[in-house]
Amino acid sequence: MTETSKELAGKTAIVTGGARGMGRAIAALYARAGANVVMTGRTRETGHAARAAIEESGGKAIFVTADQGSNADWLRVIEETHRAFGRLDILVANAGQSFPVPTKDMSLEDFRRLNTVNLKGVFLGLKHAAESIRRHGEGGAIVLIASIVGKIGAPGFIHYSASKGGVRLMAKAAALELGAEKIRVNSIHPGFVRTDLSAMFDEKTLAPLVPLGRFGEPEDIANAALFLASKRGQFITGSELVIDGGWTVQ
């Protein structure tokens, strides 16, 4: 894409977890493509820094402090979106957490804490975004950031598996349910991508094992998220886009 192609001009997009890592790269790219961007996240300071960066490069963005797992926060995010930009066209449900614990030592509290954000939070996002997109009746695009762990196993991450496997299937069910309204729903499955979250993995040891020889960059995911949300992805729904440098085909 060239800097001048404003393929999301006139569109408004919510990007959850939009202040850091992949979310921040997606928000920045969407803004460059002409979208009004609503970034959400739990940390006010990081959020406003990300918003300021977008504004400095000529984009339009707001930041709303919100927890993806909270229904009340979602109502507020949608309200702020409509107040600032008057409509919603795109949701990228990107916020998520991950931390390893062997299954037999994992507390139900840890399991639920992660799934409230990663699984229930995506359900709530789908529900509220679909309702909001429905208001103008022109259709829209929803991109759910899952993981390769929604498709293959990862020892010590059973809670994360549950959340990402759940998201993977929600995208398909939602694609079928919302297709008639021209709301497309797809999932992206990143492998190792260099973010705060991936700092727990030893890149030196793992990167050579990735067929493409490196960890992904947040921009690799952002490019896919733009493709799926743009007109270029107009016939794609219920699809899984795996972006892992070839990790899962080995």
Added chain:
Amino acid sequence: MSGKLHGRTIIVTGATKGIGQATAVALAREGAAVVATGRDEKGGEETLRGVAAVGGEAIFLRHDIRHEAEWEHVFAETEKRFAAPYGLVNNAGNFFVKPLAETTETNFDNIYEINVEGTFLGIKHAFRSFASSGQAGAIVNVSSLMGQVGFPDAIAYCATKGAITAMTKSAALEGAKMNPRVRVNSLHPGVIWTPMITAQFGDDPALADAFAADTPLKMIGLPEYMADAIVYLISDDASYVTGAELTADGGRGAD
């Protein structure tokens, strides 16, 4: 009594009706000592009669899979009454169909707690039990065709079954590293004529015919077919099978 599962103790959740009940009977027929668990005592008694009718051995324990303390009780009681368990069938689950717009946060929480947390707790406590008893083991998680493909008006259910499909894979990798090794697989039933389905759609025989007509094999799915698949996955016939998805749906998923 001889059989593929002679001398092995196996816990089956939701064994008060439908797939769980048929599975308890089929496991007992293969010689397993079965611990049938569930919330419905009457259904549990019916399961015990079914097991007795094939000359098998079983007990029923009241069990709400959402509560960790009840899982601890089930495993402790199993060891006391029989022996350290060899297998667990995570079968209990809920189902509903509802458009996304009408699905409330509470609807989601309820189905998530039973289907996802209940299954997680089962895997966790089975792993603990296998590790402490030194008993090799096998777990079968009952997912769904809807844990592999989408279905409209079933976003919440698909979320929970997709979660079970993926949890199975991580659990399989962890189980493979345990000593002795533990196998973990998922079963994916299509439309099976059980109370779970009839409670949602009604029990008009015409509906069963319609489901059959809509299935490539032109058969209505019966709980017994699922029981056969579960017995296979639990038994040594599947000793090289772990982290796998066994779809038993009359061909619907391929259609």
